[in-house]
Amino acid sequence: MIKIAILGYGNIGRAAEEAIKAAPDMQLAGIYHHNDCLDCIDADVVLVATPTREVQKFATLLAARGICTVDSFDIHGQIWSLRSSLDAVCQANHSVSILSAGWDPGTDSMVRALLKAMAPKGLTYTNFGPGRSMGHTVAAKAIKGVKNALSMTIPLGTGIHRRMVYIELEDGADFKTVEAAILADDYFAHDETHVIPVDSVDALNNVAHGVNLVRSGVSGETHNQRFEFNMTINNPALTGQVMVSCARAAVRMRDRGEFGAKTMIELRPIDLLPGSTEQNIKALV
């Protein structure tokens, strides 16, 4: 049995707990909060389900103790730098750290890599949603006069998205002023954005999300090779599950002596699954 702990107990931590309980080869070794004593953790692998900006600190501390980690760090432009930093710690302490284990970055990244191997030339478009964007929601909430907000991402195709921003105003705030501030914010200024006042943002709450990932490309000299990956999912449930599947891969890699920090495109799909190599090849290949 893999001894697995959770650090951070928000939406993702709770979903990961359910995925651990459903896994045939895992044993929950504790749920920790970010201000708990990390030296007390006794586990093969820890799911770092903290806010993204705290991932590096906690993953580094744990990797330095020889404990494997999995996170769902989601700032695309900083993944390489985080990987470089964690890789050195993992190599020195014989641990494995899997970064950006969610659905984008994460499983979508694996699909993008696979489609590029199938048709090396061409364009891939990743169309998100409809679903709530965490980053845009936080940005809208930070605007003066906004009491609560929800920013929905609506796919318009070819990687272009509309932002539907539902806001509850603070008492006395002027809608037109708040709307102008949101539209001028760098998070929204580059996309078609609609700001809509509502009585209750909570009444709109829904963790559904999805993706439509399309590639038209060239295999060898043959054009018009067409691929499409779609999903409609409960967002935290999928992210928690992907982290748990990656935890299994991390422990297997550690046991084979393959230490270091890896993104999901560097993992073997079979390592994500319980069961033997023979069972999985016979069932899936």
Add this chain to the structure above:
Amino acid sequence: MIKIAILGYGNIGRAAEEAIKAAPDMQLAGIYHHNDCLDCIDADVVLVATPTREVQKFATLLAARGICTVDSFDIHGQIWSLRSSLDAVCQANHSVSILSAGWDPGTDSMVRALLKAMAPKGLTYTNFGPGRSMGHTVAAKAIKGVKNALSMTIPLGTGIHRRMVYIELEDGADFKTVEAAILADDYFAHDETHVIPVDSVDALNNVAHGVNLVRSGVSGETHNQRFEFNMTINNPALTGQVMVSCARAAVRMRDRGEFGAKTMIELRPIDLLPGSTEQNIKALV
């Protein structure tokens, strides 16, 4: 540069040649026929593009010489046994053999594994076509009175398929007799099958194919997670390209000392792609 040779020069061998020429990191090291002298091959990796039933013989001979191989062996029920046999030869001779590198088995297998990691409980249905089934076409051609045949696979959903069998009769053959023989053949007896006489099978020739792979499953305790992978492709062009991408992975694995025989669900997606780890992570994750 990876020195890569092709053994067998049918549809797949020709398509693989185009993919090799389009690859930035490969150098074609010869095209060989199945009766050529294999001792003359000087290459890092050989694409075994022979008929499936000759794969084991040639892959074994080459692996025993320390040359990596890639094949698109497509008899699902015999993949594990082929892998076991080749694995021993590869381990003993420090080579890497990648089996069943095509789209099914192959890239579809990777998608099935990934979807199972995302939603461990549930059902996946792989719906093939519309496109020509090689196995069913060969079976129809073997029926007495058939001069030429084409068996199309038509997806009816939930993994159920219709067979549309277009046949040219030999002079004097009786259509009803031939039709009855086809319908009684084990290849066709279990599916809805229609036999249609035509003047020219060649006039219907088209290497288009496709897949619609769907999974509805459970992540943790959350049901109704829905996933779909679709493609419409030129069949030999995709198969040849996938073999070439796998050849890159085989050589990389050999260079890291990871000897043995592997199926595609045991490969890291990043190993299929040219370019550095940093480039691919920045572009795809």
